[in-house]
Amino acid sequence: xxxxxxxxxxxxxxxxxxxxxxxxxxxxxxxxxxxxxxxxxxxxxxxxxxxxxxxxxxxxxxxxxxxxxxxxxxxxxxxxxxxxxxxxxxxxxxxxxxxxxxxxxxxxxxxxxxxxxxxxxxxxxxxxxxxxxxxxxxxxxxxxxxxxxxxxxxxxxxxxxxxxxxxxxxxxxxxxxxxxxxxxxxxxxxxxxxxxxxxxxxxxxxxxxxxxxxxxxxxxxxxxxxxxxxxxxxxxxxxxxxxxxxxxxxxxxxxxxxxxxxxxxxxxxxxxxxxxxxxxxxxxxxxxxxxxxxxxxxxxxxxxxxxxxxxxxxxxxxxxxxxxxxxxxxxxxxxxxxxxxxxxxxxxxxxxxxxxxxxxxxxxxxxxxxxxxx
Amino acid sequence: xxxxxxxxxxxxxxxxxxxxxxxxxxxxxxxxxxxxxxxxxxxxxxxxxxxxxxxxxxxxxxxxxxxxxxxxxxxxxxxxxxxxxxxxxxxxxxxxxxxxxxxxxxxxxxxxxxxxxxxxxxxxxxxxxxxxxxxxxxxxxxxxxxxxxxxxxxxxxxxxxxxxxxxxxxxxxxxxxxxxxxxxxxxxxxxxxxxxxxxxxxxxxxxxxxxxxxxxxxxxxxxxx
Numbered sequence: 126x127x128x129x130x131x132x133x134x135x136x137x138x139x140x141x142x143x144x145x146x147x148x149x150x151x152x153x154x155x156x157x158x159x160x161x162x163x164x165x166x167x168x169x170x171x172x173x174x175x176x177x178x179x180x181x182x183x184x185x186x187x188x189x190x191x192x193x194x195x196x197x198x199x200x201x202x203x204x205x206x207x208x209x210x211x212x213x214x215x216x217x218x219x220x221x222x223x224x225x226x227x228x229x230x231x232x233x234x235x236x237x238x239x240x241x242x243x244x245x246x247x248x249x250x251x252x253x254x255x256x257x258x259x260x261x262x263x264x265x266x267x268x269x270x271x272x273x274x275x276x277x278x279x280x281x282x283x284x285x286x287x288x289x290x291x292x293x294x295x296x297x298x299x300x301x302x303x304x305x306x307x308x309x310x311x312x313x314x315x316x317x318x319x320x321x322x323x324x325x326x327x328x329x330x331x332x333x334x335x336x337x338x339x340x341x342x343x344x345x346x347x348x349x350x351x352x353x354x355x356x357x358x359x360x361x362x363x364x365x366x367x368x369x370x371x372x373x374x375x376x377x378x379x380x381x382x383x384x385x386x387x388x389x390x391x392x393x394x395x396x397x398x399x400x401x402x403x404x405x406x407x408x409x410x411x412x413x414x415x416x417x418x419x420x421x422x423x424x425x426x427x428x429x430x431x432x433x434x435x436x437x438x439x440x441x442x443x444x445x446x447x448x449x450x451x452x453x454x455x456x457x458x459x460x461x462x463x464x465x466x467x468x469x470x471x472x473x474x475x476x477x478x479x480x481x482x483x484x485x486x487x488x489x490x491x492x493x494x495x496x497x498x499x
Numbered sequence: 500x501x502x503x504x505x506x507x508x509x510x511x512x513x514x515x516x517x518x519x520x521x522x523x524x525x526x527x528x529x530x531x532x533x534x535x536x537x538x539x540x541x542x543x544x545x546x547x548x549x550x551x552x553x554x555x556x557x558x559x560x561x562x563x564x565x566x567x568x569x570x571x572x573x574x575x576x577x578x579x580x581x582x583x584x585x586x587x588x589x590x591x592x593x594x595x596x597x598x599x600x601x602x603x604x605x606x607x608x609x610x611x612x613x614x615x616x617x618x619x620x621x622x623x624x625x626x627x628x629x630x631x632x633x634x635x636x637x638x639x640x641x642x643x644x645x646x647x648x649x650x651x652x653x654x655x656x657x658x659x660x661x662x663x664x665x666x667x668x669x670x671x672x673x674x675x676x677x678x679x680x681x682x683x684x685x686x687x688x689x690x691x692x693x694x695x696x697x698x699x700x701x702x703x704x705x706x707x708x709x710x711x712x713x714x715x716x717x718x719x720x721x722x723x724x
Contacts, residue, residue: 187618213621226619239633240623244589289623 138162138184138293138325142193142203142297146179146349154188156180156349162293162325166316166339168357169329177329178223181295184327185220186213197292197325200234203294219291221299223283227270233281234266240289256288259318260311262376276307283315287322294326301331312339375420375496376467382417392439392492395419399408405439415497418498423469427489428458430478440490442466449475456480460488501694502627503670504678511586511674515593519601519650522594523645527549528631529606547601557663566665579722584666589674592664596657597650604649608642609635648709650694664694 141159156176171177171439182188184202192205202211202218226235237257241249257263265273270281279299284293300308314340316339319326328339336343336357343360345352351358353360381404385394388408395406397419404419411417433441444462451457456470458480466488470480480486530542548556564582565571575581582588612635620630638645665672667681675698682691698718 182506185622189623213618214624214626216621216622217624220618220622224614224615226613226615228616228619228634239620239625241631242625285623426645 134394136171136198136200136292136325138165138327139194139196140180140184142180142183142190142195144179144183144188144190144193146176146188156183158351158352160344160354162327163342164323164325165319165341166326166328167341168336168339168343169327169346170331170336170343170360171329175346176221177346178297181220181297181327184216184293185218185295186211186216187220188436200292217289217292218295219286219289219293220295221282221286221297222295223299223301225278225299226284227278227282229270232267232269233262233273236281237285237288239285250366253284253288256284256318259287260284260314274390276303276311279303279307279311280314281470282378283311289319290322291324293324296326296328298329298331315339315425319339337397367378376423376469377426378498379419379421379464380416381419383411385441394498395495397464402463404490405492406497407492411497420496420498421490421494423457423467425490425494426466426468428460428468428470428474428478428480429487429489430480430484432487436489438489440488440492440495442488442490444486444488446484446486447478448482449480460486462488500518500669500680501675501690501697504673504675504694505697507586507670507672508655508674508676511589511593512651514590515597516601516647516651518590519597520643520647521602523598523605523646523650524636527602527646528609528635529644530602531609545662546615548596549599553582553657553659554663556596557592557660560588560595560660561664563573564588564591583664584668584672586665586671589661589665591673592660593657595655596660597653600653601646604642604645605639606642608639608645611642612638645709645713648705652705655698655702 139161142156144156145153146156147153154174154176156179158176158180169177169180178189183190186202189210190203190205192204193203194201195203197217201207201209201217203209228239231239231314233254237253238249241252245251254263259268260283262277262280262284265277265281270278273281282299300311303311305406330336341356342354343357344354345360380398381395381397383393384403386408387393392405393408395401395404395417397404407420427438432443442462444460444466447459447461447465449456449458451472453470456472456475458468458470460468462467468488474480478486522574528543530538530545561583562568563570564574566575566581566583571581571583580590616634616638617630620634621627625633656676657674660681661672661677662680665674665677667673667677673681676695679691679694679698682688682694
C-alpha cells in the first residue's frame with residue numbers, strides 16, 4: 126500500500142462479449158466485441174448508439190452481457206460459462222460517467238475519500254493527498270461540487286475514481302463540455318498519472334484533439350462491432366472507412382504533402398495527393414517523414430454559383446456538382462474539383478443558388494477550416 | 500381536560516411519527532428501488548388508508564387486535580390485557596392510518612435521487628447499505644422530513660380510527676378530536692370552539708412551517724447534480 130514509487134505490473138483488460146441492446150434510434154443491435162486493452166490509453170470511437178456506453182457498462186458491471194468473458198490480467202470479472210459475475214463494487218474498475226456523478230452534498234475531500242472507507246483516517250488522508258496533488262485540486266478540499274468550475278469538477282471526479290487504485294479506468298466522453306485549454310491541461314495530468322500507474326484506460330470520445338493528445342491505440346465501434354483498430358493515425362486516416370472520418374468530425378479527409386511553407390503568414394501550402402490541387406492550411410509543426418492528412422468539415426465549406434471575389438478565404442476551388450442528396454433538413458452535395466468534396470447546405474441555399482448536378486460551382490474554404498492531421 | 504387530551508394527542512403523534520420513521524424509511528426505500536413485479540400491490544395497500552373510511556380501517560384493526568384474533572390472544576398472553584381501548588392500540592391504528600402520508604413523500608424523494616450517483620457509489624466499492632446511508636438518505640432527507648411532519652399532523656387530527664379502536668377514555672385514549680366531539684355532544688359549544696381552535700392553529704402552524712421551509716429551499720439544498 127505504499128505510494129506511487131512502485132508501479133504494479135501492467136495488466137491487460139480482455140473483453141469478449143455479446144449483448145443485444147437498443148441503440149439510440151431504438152432499433153436493437155447486438156454488441157459483439159473481442160478486444161484486449163493494454164496498459165495505456167486506448168481510444169474508443171463510435172457514433173452515438175454504436176454500443177460504446179453499453180460496452181463500458183458491461184466492463185464496470187452496471188450491465189450484464191448475454192455471454193462472454195471479461196478479465197483484468199488473471200482476475201475474472203465476468204464469465205458466462207463459469208457463472209462468474211462480480212458486482213461493480215468488487216471489480217476495481219474506475220468508471221467516469223459522463224455526468225461525473227459527484228455527490229452534491231459532500232465536499233471535494235469527502236467525495237475523493239468516498240472510495241477509501243476500508244482505510245483508516247491517516248491512510249485515507251495520505252492517499253487522497255497524493256491524488257489531489259496529482260490533479261491540482263488540493264486547494265478545493267472544503268468546497269462543494271456546485272462551488273467549483275466545470276474543469277475542477279472533472280478533476281475531482283478523476284481523483285475520486287483513481288484514488289481507489291483501480292485496475293482499469295473507463296472514461297465516457299468525460300471532457301466534452303470543456304474548452305480546449307482546460308481539456309489539454311487535464312489530459313496532461315491524467316497522462317502523467319498513468320505514466321506512474323500503468324493501467325489500461327478505455328477512453329470514449331468524439332474529439333480529434335483528445336485522440337491525438339492521448340491515443341496510443343484506437344478502436345472504432347459501429348453498430349456493436351469493431352470496425353477498425355490500430356494507432357489513431359491509422360484508424361483516423363484510413364480513407365475507405367467513412368465512419369471513422371465522420372467520427373473524427375471530418376466528412377472530407379485528404380492525404381497530402383506539404384509543398385510550401387510561409388511562416389511569415391502563419392500558413393503553408395498542401396498538395397492533395399493524386400491531384401494538382403493546392404490548399405492553404407494553417408502552419409503547424411509536422412513531421413515531413415510521416416504521411417499527412419487535411420480534414421475539412423462539410424459544413425465549413427461555402428458554395429458559390431459564380432466565381433467569388435474579394436474574400437478573406439484563401440482557398441477558392443473550381444468544381445462541378447456530382448450529386449445532390451437531401452437528408453432530413455440538410456442537402457449533401459458532392460463536388461468534383463479533381464478530388465471530391467462533400468459540402469453540406471441548407472434547403473434554402475439549394476433553392477436560391479438553383480443548384481443541380483452538373484452545375485459549375487466554386488468552393489470557398491477558409492485556411493483555418495483546413496485541419497492538418499498527422 | 501383540554502391539557503390532558505392535548506398531551507395525549509401530542510404523545511400519540513410523536514410516537515406514531517417515530518415508529519413511521521423506523522418502518523417508513525425502509526418501506527419507502529423498497530418501494531423506490533425494488534423491481535418486483537408485485538410491487539404495485541404493496542403500493543396499493545400502503546395507499547389504502549387515504550381512500551378507506553377511517554371507520555373501516557378502525558374496525559379491522561379492532562378485530563385484528565381483539566381477543567378473538569391470534570395477534571390479540573398473543574398480546575393478551577404477554578401482557579394480561581387486550582390492545583383494544585388502550586393507548587398501544589391507538590398507536591397501532593394511527594401508524595396504519597398515517598402510513599401513506601409518511602411513506603409516499605419518502606419514496607418519492609428516494610426515487611428522485613439521481614441513479615448515476617448510486618452507480619458511482621457502487622463503482623467506488625460501496626455496499627448497498629453504505630450507499631443508502633451516505634447517498635440516498637442524505638439526498639432524500641427533505642422527503643423524510645416531509646413524511647414525518649405530515650404523519651405527525653395527520654395523527655393530530657384523526658378521529659374515526661381513534662374512536663373505533665380506543666373509544667373515549669380520558670387520559671388513555673381521549674384525543675383532542677374526540678374531546679371536541681364530546682363537547683359538541685354535550686352542547687358545550689364555547690369549550691368546543693376553544694379546543695377546535697387550538698387544534699386548527701397547531702396544524703396550520705406545522706403545515707405553514709413545512710411549506711415555508713420547502714419554499715425557501717432550506718430542505719432542497721442540493722440543487723446541483
